[in-house]
Amino acid sequence: MRELFTLDLSVQLSGILGDAGTAAVLETAEVSQTISDGTQALFTANNVWMMLATALVFIMHLGFAGVEAGFTQAKNTVNVLFKNTLTPIIGILTYYLIGFSLMYPGFAEPGWFGFGGFPLSLPENGNTVEYASAGYTYWTDFLFQAMFAATAATIVSGAVAERIKISAYLIFTIIFVGLVYPVIGSWKWGAGALDAAGFYDFAGSTLVHSVGGWGALAGIMIIGPRLGKYVDGKVIDKPGSSVPLAVIGVFLLWFGWFGFNGGSVLSADPAIVSYVLVTTCLAACTGALGGFITGYVVFKRLDLGMVLNGILAGLVGITAGADVISPGWACFVGLVAGILVVLSAITLDKFKLDDCVGAVSVHLTCGIWGTLAVGIFGIDGDGNDMAFWPQLKGVLVCGAAAFISAYIIFTILKYTIGIRVSEQHEREGLDSHEHGIRGYTITYDQ
Template identity: 70%
Template sequence: MMLATALVFIMHLGFASVEAGFTQSKNTVNILFKNTLTPVLGIVTYALLGFSLMYPGEFNGILGFGMDTWDTIWFNSGSADVSEGYADGGYTFWTDFLYQAMFAATAATIVSGAVAERIKLGAYLTFTLFYVGIVYPIIGSWKWGGGFLDELGFVDFAGSTIVHSVGGWGALVGIWLLGPRIGKYNNGSTSEISGSSVPLATIGVFLLWLGWFGFNGGSVLSADPGLTSLVLVTTTLGACGGAIGGHFTSMIVMKRIDFGMVLNGILAGLVGVTAGADIITPFEALFIGAVAGVLVVFSVLLLDKLKLDDCVGAVSVHLTCGIWGTLATGIFGEGASFMSQLYGVLACGAAAIVGSFIIFYILKVTMGLRVSEEAEKHGLDSEEHGIRGYTILIED
């Protein structure tokens, strides 16, 4: 469990690398700053509010807030009374908290890439505090905290919906309220805004793939060799299927060999198998991943038609393929019900949309969401941080 926690933690470096690689060099420091502060704020906020809302324990306080859980986090030194008998002795309270805190911060990071290059730093960080502290854990409690979705038989093994779709809905609401980057959509056409570093984005994707072994493998919540190894196999084949689906679909539809779609296809496949990685066969994992790779291409093209500017394809990867993976679990997963899966997708989606809209809209009418046109053109590194991520050499 602790090894899995470390693997999920390193996913934040993967997200930072993907986002910095797929966005413009003039915003690199801003991207890295957000991705550094996201786990910092996410973990602290989850300790203050999130974990006690998501896993309230035996005592449910105000709005289901677990006062006993909160008290243990902040005022217990880690003595045996919170370790013995916890989770039937499989792991400790502290292990559980830290592992779940990494998941919580991941949901906010999904939003970061979509709204990059034009959102105010303060607005994004404030959104992160409320989304990780309140919205995500309340939704998560409906399944992982033993709530009504769990009672209905909703299956979401490691979070295709609870983590990825919840983050994806927040990202979609954010880019809708923000509007597109300057110059992205002109005269009915879509302009290609080149990223700063394809090699960095590639490194980020492989770091995320590595981290997914902890994301899904750790969700077994034990060292059971049979089930854990199966989950790692289905996870890997899902990624492979996503790369294949993304590659061939982009060749057919976009008439070019698009490496970006291969990279996002890998992530799409990983998101797709996350809901049912423990109850699907390796062949089904490959198929689910391949379909996710196809869907991510069409989703990216659809968002551009709708003039919804997602800098890194986060909505397409995490929301579109999170929904597909959750529903696919109801089709292929042993013991899962399609109607329960559909109900879970709709319930979590509605809550995430309402929650993220309220937070973003309040921020929009108070502190404002978007940087000035001048700041966006010059780059957020110079305007907000006074330092650039890359040294630019100008030759005569």
């Protein structure tokens, strides 16, 4: 079709401009068409990759569900899965209604609070190549960011499992994802005050993981440990329902992290995306080794749980600087994260802070480490060392905002509707009392 159009046009032009003029016009038209085709192809490739990355981040919620259900007691399996099912639903809806506009308000100048419209404010030409530097559509951007918002809330779910009321958890999630997370995120990703101060967080070691981790820490401080967890100065182990399920969950999270970090390139640039995937994978591997070795030294056993959390620790640790930290240093960042996750879990137990799945140790402790590591090992696009002080400032500012906000929300819920189930329900299991069914039902023919 295009060849027929060009031939017909050349016949018309030759009678007006002559052969030389016609050739010049057609050459210009071909160049313009080539540029247009190239732009459209790049736009399509970028958008397809971003949509694929969105799907990978979405599947991480199944990973979280597997980890949390596997690491918690069988009598609470349905309760854990119920929360993990509703969390992305709440996260996406609240992010649609208000979160996205809070996180990307379009600051006139770097600030601390802004609002871009209710519920979504579609920019002019939002679905064309003018949006996001010809990277992807407005709708793809929203959905990708919504997955991150829901992830921050899921982190809290595992830490406070087995004793929190469903109603209290759902209310907390709505407020935390709808208001707290996006406002904090706007300070960097929305071109706010921390971004202007030079703070760097590529894919969310602080903005997603530490924010969720601070929320989890506030939750376990206020709600208290599970019954019988700490007795006479000893830590009583409460075996999880399914080790295989926990392993599947961790590998699903590792799989999804390729979209979490790879999608944060915000384009399908093969050089940067492949680099990010390599540093991400290396950090996960050395994180597993750090958890394995430290767990063996401390507990004198081959602790699978610490290996699994070591994988997640390495992934969280590299997330802030996956694009600016070399592969060699990425291995080191992951190794240290794997060591820290074990030491952090031990420390929490000493303070009788009961975290059912190690969420605080994985996401908060290693999120802080990964963010600071950018200022130690990171090299920017011009070959210059990244600065440490902006990283520390970002950790402190975001940490204070997330922890104080979560602490206030949990405290208000505690003294209004209550946040903890009854002692009877906790001892007998939340599945039968809250949901009327059990997670594991094995029957035999009589």
